[in-house]
Amino acid sequence: xxxxxxxxxxxxxxxxxxxxxxxxxxxxxxxxxxxxxxxxxxxxxxxxxxxxxxxxxxxxxxxxxxxxxxxxxxxxxxxxxxxxxxxxxxxxxxxxxxxxxxxxxxxxxxxxxxxxxxxxxxxxxxxxxxxxxxxxxxxxxxxxxxxxxxxxxxxxxxxxxxxxxxxxxxxxxxxxxxxxxxxxxxxxxxxxxxxxxxxxxxxxxxxxxxxxxxxxxxxxxxxxxxxxxxxxxxxxxxxxxxxxxxxxxxxxxxxxxxxxxxxxxxxxxxxxxxxxxxxxxxxxxxxxxxxxxxxxxxxxxxxxxxxxxxxxxxxxxxxxxxxxxxxxxxxxxxxxxxxxxxxxxxxxxxxxxxxxxxxxxxxxxxxxxxxxxxxxxxxxxxxxxxxxxxxxxxxxxxxxxxxxxxxxxxxxxx
Numbered sequence: 001x002x003x004x005x006x007x008x009x010x011x012x013x014x015x016x017x018x019x020x021x022x023x024x025x026x027x028x029x030x031x032x033x034x035x036x037x038x039x040x041x042x043x044x045x046x047x048x049x050x051x052x053x054x055x056x057x058x059x060x061x062x063x064x065x066x067x068x069x070x071x072x073x074x075x076x077x078x079x080x081x082x083x084x085x086x087x088x089x090x091x092x093x094x095x096x097x098x099x100x101x102x103x104x105x106x107x108x109x110x111x112x113x114x115x116x117x118x119x120x121x122x123x124x125x126x127x128x129x130x131x132x133x134x135x136x137x138x139x140x141x142x143x144x145x146x147x148x149x150x151x152x153x154x155x156x157x158x159x160x161x162x163x164x165x166x167x168x169x170x171x172x173x174x175x176x177x178x179x180x181x182x183x184x185x186x187x188x189x190x191x192x193x194x195x196x197x198x199x200x201x202x203x204x205x206x207x208x209x210x211x212x213x214x215x216x217x218x219x220x221x222x223x224x225x226x227x228x229x230x231x232x233x234x235x236x237x238x239x240x241x242x243x244x245x246x247x248x249x250x251x252x253x254x255x256x257x258x259x260x261x262x263x264x265x266x267x268x269x270x271x272x273x274x275x276x277x278x279x280x281x282x283x284x285x286x287x288x289x290x291x292x293x294x295x296x297x298x299x300x301x302x303x304x305x306x307x308x309x310x311x312x313x314x315x316x317x318x319x320x321x322x323x324x325x326x327x328x329x330x331x332x333x334x335x336x337x338x339x340x341x342x343x344x345x346x347x348x349x350x351x352x353x354x355x356x357x358x359x360x361x362x363x364x365x366x367x368x369x370x371x372x373x374x375x376x377x378x379x380x381x382x383x384x385x386x387x388x389x390x391x392x393x394x395x396x397x398x399x400x401x402x403x404x405x406x407x408x409x410x411x412x413x414x
Contacts (some may be wrong), residue, residue, distance in 0.1 A: 001224060012219045017348055019362055022079055023137055023146075023149075024145070024149075024152065024156045025144045025145060025153070026093065026139050027140060027144040027205060027206060028144060028145060028153045028156060028157055028201065029156065029160070030205050031137055031140060031141060031157055031202050031205060032156060032157040032159070032160030032161060033199075033200055034197050034200045034201045034205065035101065035137075035157065035160060035197075036136075036154035036160045036161060036163050036164035036167075037164060037193050037196045037197035038100060038103065038164065038193070038194060038197040038270045038411040039161055039163075039164030039165045039167075039168055039201060040125070040164040040167050040168045040171060040190075040193045041103075041107060041164075041190045041191070041192075041194040041197065042103070042130075042168065042190070042194075043102075043108070043164065043165045043166075043167075043168025043169055043172075044168035044169065044171050044172040044186055044189065044190045044193075045110065045168075045172075045186065046071075046166065046168070047169035047171070047172040047173065047274070048176065048183055048186050049071075051102050052175045052183045053119065056181070057114065057115070058178060059116060059118065059119075065133040067267065070127075071123055071127060071172060071193075072122050073385075074123075074127035074131065075127040075128065075130040075131030075134070075368060076129060076131060076364075076365045076368035077128075077131065078128055078132055078374070079131045079132075079134060079135055079361040079364055079365045079368070080135075080358065080361045080362055082095055082099065082131060082132040082133070082134075082135055082136060082357075082358035082361060082367050083135035083136065083324060083358040083359070083360060083361030083362070084141070084161060084358050085136075086135065086136035086139060086356050086357040086358075087139075087343075087354060087355045087356065087358050090354075091136070091207065091209050092139045092140050092143075093136070093140065093201075093205055093206065094207070095132065095136040095357075096132075096133040096136040096137045096140065096201065096205075097133075097198070097201050097202055097205075098132055098133075099128075099129045099130065099131070099132030099134070099137075099196055099205055100129065100133050100194075100198045100201050101129070101198050102125060102126075102128060102132060103125075103126045103129030103130060103133075103194060104128030104194040104197070105129075106122050106123070106125035106126035106127075106129060107190050107191040107194045108125070109121070109125065110122040110123070110126075110187055111184065111187045111191065112116060113221075122323055133362060134361070135357045135358070135360045135361035135364060136155075136357050137346065138344040138348065138357070138360045138364075139356045139357035139360055140205070141153055141154060141344070141354070142344070142345070142348035142356055142360075142374075142407070143155055143356065144350070145213070147349065148293065149293055150293065150297075150345045150349065151288075151289040151290065151291075151292035151293040151297055151300075151341070151345050151350070152286065152289040152290050152293055153205075153289070153291075154341030154342065154344055154345045155285045155286040155287070155288060155289020155290065156285075156286055156289070157338075157341065158266055158281070158285040158289075158337070158340055159282055159285040159286050160342040162278050162281045162285060163228050163281040163282055165278045165281075166275055166278040166279055166282060169195065169274055169275055169278075170275060171189065172186045175189065175315065175337045176362070176382075192314065201293055203262075206390035212342050220314055231362070232350055232351055232352075232359075234350035235350040235351055235359050235362065235363065237408060237409060238298070238301075238343075238346055238347060238350060238363060238409065239347070239363045239366045239400075240361055240366075240408075241302065241405040241408050241409055242301070242343055242366065242367050242372070243366040243367060243370045244368075244401060244405065245302070245305050245306060245388035245398070245401060245402075245405060246366070246367040246368075246370035246374065247370045247371075247373060247374050247377075248305075248320050248374065248394055248397055248401060249305075249308065249370075249371050249374055250312075250374050250375060250378040250394060250397040251371065251374070251375050251378075252273075252274065252277060253329055254375070254378055254379075254382070254387075255311055255312065255315045255332065255391075256273045256274075258315035258316065258387040258388070258391055259273070259314075259318060259324075259325050259328055260412050261387050261388075262315070262318045262319050262388075272367050273325075273329050275304075276326070276329040276330065276333070277329050277330075277332045277333045277336070278331065278335020279334065280329070280332070280334060280337070281333040281337050281340075283309025283332060283333075283335045283337075284334055284337035284338075285340075285341065286343070287337075288300065288304075288334075288337040288338045288341075289341060289342070289345075289408035292342050292345065297345050297346045297349075298346055298409050299406070300338050300339075300342055301315075301338070301342045301343060301346055302405045302406050302409065303338070303402065303406070304334075304337075304338025304339040304342065305335065305339065305398060305401075305402055305405075306399075306402060307331040307332070307334040307335045308331070308332070308335040308398065309339070309395050309398045309399050309402075310327075310331050311327075311328040311331035311332050311335065312391045312392070312394055312395035312398070313391075313392070314327050314328035314331065315387075315391050315396050316326050316387070316388045316389075316392045316395065317388075318342075324396075343363055344360050344363075344364070345361070345365065346363075347359050347363040348360050349358045378390060378394065381393065381394075
């Protein structure tokens, strides 16, 4: 198996006929709709969570910080196991469905949660659901797509996903604007969208879209799937480089807080920054997927971190200028559009089809854990030297790491 910057994979067969001419399959679009509904649910809750936990529930900022850490990191603990389960059964749809259903149950639990322990449990359950569904879902996207246009397929899915991530916060703030202290209303509406996502997944996504050949017998003997089979040299190298770059990805919240420190906007506009980044991501997800298919997915994956470095620079040197605030918000969207779906597309093509979900889960787990470490470490750096110096330091290291990552991945991997 080879990995190059052109990254043109060989064609393989799957359960669903692959589309030619760059058309995106119905399964990809349906999975995008599922993600759209689910993200409306999850992001509407995320948008109110800080206010809800501190102002309504009465938790301290320290307690909220712990819960936010759970929100960021718990999903990484189950991704590989979920990917292995999808590969082991050759049925990723039921595994992904279980993840979506788990998050819906967590939404129900959050409505009745009233203290630190119960809220922590509900948030953890929700993130477990996310960890369970992600790799099997991405494996279904890869299995039902034309390999020559895989980046476009992931771009379409991420675009639909980001529509939900944009609508969720807007829905939450409209509810709070219309209903005083309408936090419970937001939670109930969030549960409704989660249930719609589960129903769409259950009734409209094919039950079996894994690595199944059309000329294979209807019933195959269950094969033994070993996780180490997914650890091909190409995947190990991509995972290592992506994980190293993720250690320098400090998270949107820190960038926005640094912008707030420079006085580029009033505090009440803080939630709108998330919407701006999601809109930029939405506008660029499909074009970035097409660019990755044309010039090489590995190249786009690594060079896509340059906009992130530029966003750090804007946050560190803006000094209250509105244009630097807007630029940082847009640059974060460019970064996510270039890297989010591209990582899954690259990882899915570097492993055998029988362990595709495990391979994708391995890369995503490494990135998620690295970002958790990055957030913790950057918080300490922020406390020690201040936001501007901390941002400039991480920016400098990231700019140096990008060409090193390209050099590592430029060589063919057997």
